[in-house]
Amino acid sequence: MGATLLTLIFPNRNPRGAREDYMPSFSEILNRPTIFLDRNVLSPHYIPETLPFREKEIEWIMNGLSPALRNERPRNMFVYGKTGTGKTCSVKHVMGKLAQHKENSNAHSCYVNCRMYNSRYRVIQKITKELLPSVDSMGFGLALLYEKMMEEVRSSGRQLIVVLDEVDMVKDLDDLLYTLTRANDELQKGSITLIGISNKLSFKEQLDPRSRSSLCENETVFAPYTATQLQAIISQRAAMGFKPNSVDESAINLAAAICASESGDARYALKLLIKAGEIADYKGASRITDKEVDEARRSVDIDVAFEAISTLPDHQQLVLLSIANLALDKGKNTRLTTGKPEEEDSFLTSGEVYEEYCKNSRRHRKPRRSARWYREYLNELEMLGLITTIESGHGMRGRTRLIRIGYPPSDVKKIIEQNLSIIESA
Ligand SMILES: Nc1ncnc2c1ncn2[C@@H]1O[C@H](COP(=O)(O)OP(=O)(O)O)[C@@H](O)[C@H]1O
Ligand SMILES: [Mg+2]
CATH class of the missing domain: 3.40.50.300 (P-loop containing nucleotide triphosphate hydrolases)
Incomplete structure (x- = not known):
């Protein structure tokens, strides 16, 4: 999975400019410079001696x-x-x-x-x-x-x-x-x-x-942790897990702010920190700055989505794939016609997604499920945070459910297409 994610995040990167056919040895990998001091301390399974705020x-x-x-x-x-x-x-x-x-x-x-x-x-x-x-x-x-x-x-x-x-x-x-x-x-x-x-x-x-x-x-x-609490928790861990002076204070603050605004989840904050460290190592950088935290956020989000998507039953993956396809098409069209996407236009209607789902079912040779099941699938995708839906008002479309994808559609599409091809070739 690590390799898949890396190719998603750095599709065209070749670490340290190595040749395509270059094969490293373990000893070379172990000797690469790293900013990590003790990775275990940063793992979500590690139980610190003191648990501030608890x-x-x-x-x-x-x-x-x-x-x-x-x-x-x-x-x-x-x-x-x-x-x-x-x-x-x-x-x-x-x-x-x-x-x-x-x-x-x-x-x-x-x-x-x-x-x-x-x-x-x-x-x-x-x-x-x-x-x-x-x-x-x-x-x-x-x-x-x-x-x-x-x-x-x-x-x-x-x-x-x-x-x-x-x-x-x-x-x-x-x-x-x-x-x-x-x-x-x-x-x-x-x-x-x-x-x-x-x-x-x-x-x-x-x-x-x-x-x-x-x-x-x-x-x-x-209760969920506040930004200040998360900041203290991750600084404590960063001080133990990374070499001295290798994490910018502003990077810690940014990671804490991101997590506090989303969930107050300390596990997510630690994941961000580890991923930011991996990205810094990968680039051969000597410190984690805001930039690495930003990149880590995208990668951790994909990680979370990847886990959620990979365990979905086939038909839910097909529904999500249909939403991703339509969102990609729509993105292209709105940019062509207006230059900037309208709020209402970033949503898809339930009807057009169902139509696309029927097409995708045929393409992947799965007998399509009824509209009643389809509505169930939408509910489950929404519960997992993979999509959001709203009821439209009494506009020109009448009352319908409007759907928006929760992650970048191109990433979602890649993950599902990979999954489905694995399932079909098995
Ligand atoms: N108050 C705290 N101080 C330090 N680390 C914490 C604190 N709260 C949570 N963590 C860290 O956050 C991660 C997730 O905590 P965990 O207890 O697994 O959360 P939960 O069980 O509520 O989902 C663990 O790595 C844990 O070490
Ligand atoms: Mg738990």
């Missing part, structure tokens, strides 16, 4: 969990907030602190990433594996796994804290929550406490009222 949230979680250290069952907790607001790293930070009391308490925590363990069965299998690493649970049924887990908690008297990160990804979540909270009724010694974490603010409403009241006994919201 002191209150961390204390709230610690407070909630403290009964476990007195051998009592803590109440369940629910942490929510947008992506990149530090939920995962704050909870993991507290888990680290709890582990320091391993010797003199029964408190024990277990982290489950529900993006990977996305069903009741998988979550319970993961917990059992953590508690009993030597047991090979492959092929065990749910009831047996549950019994193993319960036996272990009962016999050790553990106050087990299960962190369910991205809990909304669990397919049978109501069943999982019911199983894990009811487990406490069967335990005279030891207990199970849940910490649910979610990026989806609205997901609580979809829960069964019983699950909701048990998981959300206690909840806290992580």
Whole structure:
């Protein structure tokens, strides 16, 4: 994927003027000058020693969990907030602190990433594996796994804290929550406490009222970071991750401002910083300036779009391709006729996109779906931020849905055409 993105961003570039057929060696690559000091520190998986601006949230979680250290069952907790607001790293930070009391308490925590363990069965299998690493649970049924887990908690008297990160990804979540909270009724010694974490603010409403009241006994919201906070967070990381004097202060400020205006997402801010560093290295530059941050932004946006687009089902890709094609055509035409695009004209009508989609389906030999499905696809593309739509007023077109693409259409077109040709040749 890296190579694909690089060719998208630098279509005609040849690093350091090398000949086309030139093949580098690993040792040469390793010896190339770089402004990175420690890339790990800049990775979104790195958990810094201190987490500025999350002191209150961390204390709230610690407070909630403290009964476990007195051998009592803590109440369940629910942490929510947008992506990149530090939920995962704050909870993991507290888990680290709890582990320091391993010797003199029964408190024990277990982290489950529900993006990977996305069903009741998988979550319970993961917990059992953590508690009993030597047991090979492959092929065990749910009831047996549950019994193993319960036996272990009962016999050790553990106050087990299960962190369910991205809990909304669990397919049978109501069943999982019911199983894990009811487990406490069967335990005279030891207990199970849940910490649910979610990026989806609205997901609580979809829960069964019983699950909701048990998981959300206690909840806290992580607010998006402001520009000043992001600035402090990324300067802290830049100071550890890059060589001295290799990041302009204004570049940090720009990265922070970009992220604050879009989402307040610290992960995005770090991605921008790493990408800006890679771009500086690629150019053989000795510092990151505003220019590299600007270029990084475009590349990170494409990265995000690339991930989202590549996992779309075929028909949604075809709808998006149709939108990209029409947007490109329209761009050419408006520039020809008026010289500058009108606001209304940057939108496509739902009807013309559907027509183009039918053509593209024929071209790619996929039986086209009905207009009802098509409207569903538009909703999903909009939810992923790949397009925006508005209802037109009572203008000359009557009432219709107007569509605008969220990323540069030429990039989107390249990504989809590549994907579709891979799928078709497979
Ligand atoms: N307050 C903070 N201080 C330093 N780094 C932070 C802070 N909040 C988030 N980060 C960094 O941002 C990235 C994303 O944080 P994460 O906890 O994964 O967010 P979330 O789980 O809310 O999506 C991680 O690399 C983390 O180290
Ligand atoms: Mg997270």
